[in-house]
Amino acid sequence: MKPFRTPGARIAVATLVAFALLALLAPWLLQNPNAMPDPVGERLLGPSLAHPFGTDALSRDLLARLARGGAISLQVGLSAALLASIVGGSIGMLAGSAGRVADTLMMRGTDAFASVPRAFAILFVVAAWPEMPLWAFTLLLGVTGWYAVARIVRAESLRLMATDALTAARALGAGRARIIFRHLLPNVAGQLAVATALGVGEAMLLEAGLSFLGAGVRPPTPSWGGMIHDGKDVLLTAPWATLAPGLALTAAVLATNRIGDALRDAFDPRTR
Amino acid sequence: MTLLDVRDLRVAFPGTDAPVHPVDGVSFHIDRGETLALVGESGCGKSLTALALLQLVPRPGRIEGGSVRLGELELTTLRGEALRTVRGRRIGMVFQDPLTSLNPVLTVGEQVAEGLVAHGMATKAAAARRAVELLKEVGVADAEERATAYPHQMSGGMRQRVGIAIALAAEPEVLIADEPTTALDVTVQAQILELIDRLRQERGMAVLLITHDLGVVAGRADRVAVMYAGQIVEEARTNELFAAPSHPYTRGLLASVPRISGALRRLAPIPGTVPSPAQWPPACRFEPRCSERFARCAMERPTLLAAGDGHTSRCWLVEGKR
Numbered sequence: 001m002k003p004f005r006t007p008g009a010r011i012a013v014a015t016l017v018a019f020a021l022l023a024l025l026a027p028w029l030l031q032n033p034n035a036m037p038d039p040v041g042e043r044l045l046g047p048s049l050a051h052p053f054g055t056d057a058l059s060r061d062l063l064a065r066l067a068r069g070g071a072i073s074l075q076v077g078l079s080a081a082l083l084a085s086i087v088g089g090s091i092g093m094l095a096g097s098a099g100r101v102a103d104t105l106m107m108r109g110t111d112a113f114a115s116v117p118r119a120f121a122i123l124f125v126v127a128a129w130p131e132m133p134l135w136a137f138t139l140l141l142g143v144t145g146w147y148a149v150a151r152i153v154r155a156e157s158l159r160l161m162a163t164d165a166l167t168a169a170r171a172l173g174a175g176r177a178r179i180i181f182r183h184l185l186p187n188v189a190g191q192l193a194v195a196t197a198l199g200v201g202e203a204m205l206l207e208a209g210l211s212f213l214g215a216g217v218r219p220p221t222p223s224w225g226g227m228i229h230d231g232k233d234v235l236l237t238a239p240w241a242t243l244a245p246g247l248a249l250t251a252a253v254l255a256t257n258r259i260g261d262a263l264r265d266a267f268d269p270r271t272r
Numbered sequence: 273m274t275l276l277d278v279r280d281l282r283v284a285f286p287g288t289d290a291p292v293h294p295v296d297g298v299s300f301h302i303d304r305g306e307t308l309a310l311v312g313e314s315g316c317g318k319s320l321t322a323l324a325l326l327q328l329v330p331r332p333g334r335i336e337g338g339s340v341r342l343g344e345l346e347l348t349t350l351r352g353e354a355l356r357t358v359r360g361r362r363i364g365m366v367f368q369d370p371l372t373s374l375n376p377v378l379t380v381g382e383q384v385a386e387g388l389v390a391h392g393m394a395t396k397a398a399a400a401r402r403a404v405e406l407l408k409e410v411g412v413a414d415a416e417e418r419a420t421a422y423p424h425q426m427s428g429g430m431r432q433r434v435g436i437a438i439a440l441a442a443e444p445e446v447l448i449a450d451e452p453t454t455a456l457d458v459t460v461q462a463q464i465l466e467l468i469d470r471l472r473q474e475r476g477m478a479v480l481l482i483t484h485d486l487g488v489v490a491g492r493a494d495r496v497a498v499m500y501a502g503q504i505v506e507e508a509r510t511n512e513l514f515a516a517p518s519h520p521y522t523r524g525l526l527a528s529v530p531r532i533s534g535a536l537r538r539l540a541p542i543p544g545t546v547p548s549p550a551q552w553p554p555a556c557r558f559e560p561r562c563s564e565r566f567a568r569c570a571m572e573r574p575t576l577l578a579a580g581d582g583h584t585s586r587c588w589l590v591e592g593k594r
Contacts, residue, residue, distance in 0.1 A: 020346060084296065100331065100332075160308060163371060163372060164367050164368075164369060164372040164373035165373055165374060165375045165376070167323070167328055167330075167367070167373070168365070168367055168373040168374070168438070169330055169375070169386075170326075170434075171326055171328055171359055171360060171364075171367075172360035172365075172386060172387045172390060172438065172439075173356045173357065173358075173359035173360030173361055173385070173387065173390050173391055173442070174356075174360075174390050175353075175356055175390065178386075178390055182375075182378070182386070183375055184376070186375075186377040186410040187375075187376075187377060
């Protein structure tokens with residue numbers, strides 16, 4: 001695709017591929033992210049050949065934890081964003097192709113859900129279910145992230161429903177399912193892709209924030225947010241313990257946003 | 273034998289004060305194998321009439337009254353699945369602009385096949401083969417190859433042929449062609465109209481040809497209904513309409529079309545435009561633009577009056593009471 005020829009988009013793709021490769025190859029290249037070979041002697045070591053990003057307060061290798069944490073972050077972010085897009089896309093297309101009453105009901109329902117701040121909703125559930133496994137946390141991120149997608153897709157569906165092409169499809173005798181899958185979905189796919197890409201970054205940031213607060217990924221499982229939390233206590237003596245996951249998070253989120261922008265350009269007829 | 277019978281069709285849209293009726297009591301009928309032309313200026317309600325036949329009036333408009341009968345079937349009250357089996361299957365529709373009425377992300381072959389699949393008339397593979405045949409039938413060269421093309425890769429004329437193939441796929445009894453040639457250049461216009469006429473003869477379809485161009489009507493329609501401001505103002509056999517137009521609006525339309533034969537004369541446009549539905553005059557709706565108006569026209573609403581054999585006109589002049 002043409003937009004991916006711009007340097008920014010290429011760097012963004014390369015960044016995410018690098019994180020993914022690092023995570024995939026970590027078992028062979030790096031030590032176990034939870035290993036503490038010498039819990040006392042190797043505490044808070046600065047970057048060296050043996051530990052390129054140094055070690056944390058429990059003598060664990062930061063690069064190994066960064067790789068593993070990144071894999072989890074990307075997985076959570078991607079799964080949550082995909083889930084949000086599927087839910088939001090379905091509701092958006094249903095509302096946009098339904099009659100006025102059903103549309104109003106669905107969108108006011110969406111407004112009601114959206115009026116609950118996402119982070120608070122998640123913190124609330126975590127408080128009620130402290131031993132929440134990772135898949136449930138991912139699910140929670142997904143089902144609290146679809147409102148914007150639903151609104152975008154519904155607006156686009158409404159626009160499409162008013163076009164000659166959709167009138168023609170209805171004149172042809174196309175039923176509801178055919179309208180949605182054959183006529184709406186291919187035409188909103190672009191916006192859906194953009195929303196998903198941006199949603200990945202958003203979900204990763206939220207995951208990091210909640211993990212920082214101790215409500216996301218559980219220790220000792222590494223996560224970038226958790227690593228920043230651990231590092232903040234030794235910010236002055238071992239800044240690398242905070243800096244490494246912080247920069248990784250920034251780079252990954254910037255990359256997903258840049259990919260979202262590139263997708264937007266790809267689907268924008270004015271730049272095509 | 274009457275196939276499609278429209279009686280007193282009214283379409284309402286919410287207005288600022290009261291609802292407006294851009295289609296206000298339209299009646300006509302079409303026989304099997306016959307072409308009826310519905311002629312009128314932009315904004316007279318002719319396209320909306322066509323959409324109303326299939327309950328496709330855009331929101332927030334709705335059909336307020338009247339009946340549309342296809343054979344024994346009343347269409348205005350059909351819902352759900354029953355309505356779906358009429359759309360495309362019994363009544364096919366060709367739209368004005370083939371670029372906007374085709375789905376840009378599907379190949380033309382897929383779109384021609386879609387009607388067959390949607391009505392359960394063929395499997396996907398069989399429908400794809402039939403689509404190629406249909407494309408050949410409407411005169412698309414290299415149909416096998418063109419079936420895999422996307423709408424934007426085709427010329428306007430070819431796209432409209434695709435539009436016709438889509439409408440014909442399920443072999444409907446009635447074809448509604450809503451300004452099928454308006455977006456095309458003149459040479460292609462004639463080809464498309466001839467194609468529709470040939471298919472009508474071959475299949476015995478009834479055709480509702482909607483146009484603003486009386487030139488399109490001549491020689492192709494059996495009867496013409498002239499529409500103005502949401503009403504049919506004159507209806508006659510095509511020859512009679514051209515030879516002896518009765519309504520001043522029809523005369524105005526004819527005078528504004530250039531002719532090749534006969535004495536050289538200036539084209540006489542009708543002054544003004546169709547008023548919007550909220551501002552229709554209470555009595556005769558053409559009265560403010562009419563060059564032959566007299567006192568009664570502004571006071572009493574004319575009905576469709578007999579002006580000859582199968583010839584009706586919504587004008588007091590027919591009664592000769594000047």
